[in-house]
Structure formats: C-alpha cells, structure tokens
Amino acid sequence: MELIVKNLSKRFGEKLILDRLSLSIESGEFISLVGSSGSGKSTILRLIAGLEHPSSGIISVDGTPVSGPGPDRGMVFQKYSLYPWLNAAANVAFGMRLQRMKPTEIRERTAYFLEVVGLSEAGNKLPRELSGGMQQRVAIARALATNPSILLLDEPFGALDLQIRESMQDFLHKLWQRTGLTVLLITHDVEEALVLAQRVHVLAPNPGRIVRSLEVDLNKSDLDQLRLSSNFLALRRSLSRTMRELEPSLC
C-alpha cells in the first residue's frame, strides 16, 4: 500500500482552501496532520476518501488515482458516525453487507473486530447505550472490518474528555502496533499527533498548506512515560509554538 498526495489543491468557488499539498504514506506507517480549526483538515480527508474531487493535483493509492469512495480506504469521523438505529454489531457489519460478503463471514468478522476493539460484550447495544469512547471504538471496528489498506481518522477523539481521549490514544497505539495498520490521523491536538504518529505534518490555514514536517523519533513503548519525557515535552513545545505563530495575532 502506498498513498501519494501530490500538489493537491482545492477551491470552493473562488476560495482557495488547500494549496499544493504533498505527502505520502507507506504500508504500516502512522502519519498525522495537525492543524487548527478551519485549516482544511477535513477537506483533505474527504478528498483522499474520494468524497470530494481535487481542483488540481493527484491522489493515488498503489498507483491508481482515486476517483471516488472505495473499500480500500476506511474512514472514522469525529462524531455521530454510527447509525443510531443499528446495534453495535450491525454497525460493524454494515460495510461488509454493502460489499456482499457471505453472512457467515460477516458474523465471524463482526465478532472478531468487536473483540479487537474490546467490545465483545456490547454487540447488541445501541449507540446511545454506549459511551462516546465505546462508540468511536465501534466506528473503528466498522472501518477495519472491510479490510481497508489505510485507515483515515478525522479527529476521532476530538469530542471526548481528556482522560478518555488519552486511553483511546493508548488503544489506537496498541492496535496499530498489533496489526501493522496504515493510518492517517487528522487532529488539532499537537500532543495527540506526537504521541501516535511516526511523522507529523503541520497544516497552516488560509489557504491550507504544509509548513513543517517532522519525524517523531521517540521511544513509544510506554505512552504514559512518553507524555512526561523531556524529549517529548520539548517537541510538543516546539510544535505548539509553530501552531501559535500561524494564528492571527490575538492582541
């Protein structure tokens, strides 16, 4: 799997939203794009997902240009992404049904992916009966169940309280380590990007463009320790400063 984005620009009407964005992701990589609200993060993800078309530039998966949505790209959004009238298992099964997998395979894979996200017992619960963190785990299970070559995450933990957010980060980190998934995580949270990603791109607003890219060369065997380590804190300060400098002055 290789995702390539090259010189991607997007206009809505007269307004330039994204300006010649380039990045690439190889199989098994975890990449994060961090940017403030309105910088064009969701637009990038929607373009990669094939829900919008580029004004110019190229997006390709394994050499094939993206021309629309496809099961090779699994998406998870910030919230409201589960079908409220379907229980957790039926939500996980939804994409597989669309793909017309065999019912026995759907049943097996649903059970398997509910287990992967630690929700084996919650299959018959409706979304409203689950906590926000559990709902996002179901959304991740649903995205994984169709066997995508890349997982596209648009601020998946943005609506969760800080403590739950950190435990979801730990969860996603373990999942990535265990499965060798390829992940593009979009977030406004510098700490989240640094904790999870191997490489972080900073998106500047108006128009959205990448102004800084860095490798996160830190020991990630224990995320609690990582969050307190001096190397991590120095990187976080540096990235936060970059983000602040991109904002219009508040004074």
Ligand SMILES: Nc1ncnc2c1ncn2[C@@H]1O[C@H](COP(=O)(O)OP(=O)(O)O)[C@@H](O)[C@H]1O
């Ligand atoms: N369908 C659309 N039509 C017009 N403008 C849009 C559309 N989608 C997004 N935008 C504009 O593009 C900019 C970036 O939006 P978005 O990608 O949602 O940013 P982010 O996810 O970083 O908050 C915003 O100014 C938003 O108003």
Ligand SMILES: [Mg+2]
């Ligand atoms: Mg967004």
